[in-house]
Amino acid sequence: MKKILLSFCFFANLASANTIDAIAIVVDKEPITTYDINEKMEKLHLSKNEALQVLINEKMEKSQMKKFGIFTSELELDNAINNMLSQNNITLDMLKADLKTKGQTYEQFRENFKKDLEKRKLYDQIISTTKIDYSDIGAKKFFEQHQDKFSIFTEIAVKIYTSKNIKFLESLKSSKKTMLKGENAILTPENADPRLLSLLSQVSTGDFSPILNSKNGYQIYKVESKSGIQAPEFEQVKNDVLNAYVSEQRQNYIQDYFDKLRSKINIEYLR
The missing domain is CATH 1.10.4030.10 (Porin chaperone SurA, peptide-binding domain)
Incomplete structure (x- = not known):
């Protein structure tokens, strides 16, 4: 039995x-x-x-x-990773040490990096079939329609959390609970990088910023309050506007490409 x-x-x-x-x-x-x-x-x-x-x-x-015959050789992957390391002023050993703190192996990183590289190649190939508008006229019209994206707050109250372990900050962002002690600060154009103010201006009150690199490891900002909104002139943010305008065109075209592909491609549901 x-x-x-x-x-x-x-x-x-x-x-x-x-x-x-x-x-x-x-x-x-x-x-x-x-x-x-x-x-x-x-x-x-x-x-x-x-x-x-x-x-x-x-x-x-x-x-x-x-x-499209898109692939990445090991040599091309090595060169792309070396370029990334050079741009970020870090060594391979520093990267591996950082990955270890995140519980990720270098082999996993290489595989993910390769996938991202091939995805960028694919998107570039798709974009090459359309015409992107880089004109100042188009960028200015985009700016007028999306001024809120480029306005900044001149006074942002934040709580700054710092840690050498990125997982602590990732956990904080998802659960909003942590044993870390936050540092209160008031950021203004006089004491903060304009790029940081611009980034935090787009974060809703009560929410967290993306995790950022810092001298002491990693930082995340919780936005407590914002005041003193300031709308810049087009010429002051022209490059940022043009980048955002081109990026939106690319994203819209890629989305449209895959929406059309989805309607044509054979998708068979078995379960």
Whole structure:
């Protein structure tokens, strides 16, 4: 009787494992398993539908990379990483040490860096099929329609959290709870970098900034209050406006490209 029971348990577990890793969707001959969906949900804290949309987008990107013949050699990857290190004035050993504090291996970093590099290549290839407007006239019109994006507050009350462990700050951003003691500060054009004021001006009161590098490790800013909004003249922020204008055109075209592709591509739902 024990043997029969053990055999039943074995096949039950096998069936359960097969169900967990069963193919749920096929996107242009690229499979997505139920395991892929669950992993994406857990990793990015997404709902099932949100995770599914992310995975479908990734498969569409992969199919387009094959179409355009996009790939990255190990030599090209090494050169790209070396350029990144040089631009950020850090060494490979410093990068590896930083990755270790985040619980990530250098091999994982290389794989993710390669994926990002190939995605940028794909987007550049897609963008090359359209015409981007770089004119001052277009940028000025964009500025007039989105002045709030370029206005800054001249007085921003913040609480600054500093740590050498980025995970503490990531946890703070997601849960808003921490054992770290925050430093209160009032930032103004007289005592703060204009780029920091511009960044924090776009953060809603009560929310946190992105995690930033600092002399003592990493920092995150919680915006307590903002006052004294100031709208700059177009010429004062012309370069920032042009960059934002071009970036929006690129994003809109890429979104439109994949929306049209999604309507044409073969997506087969199995589960």
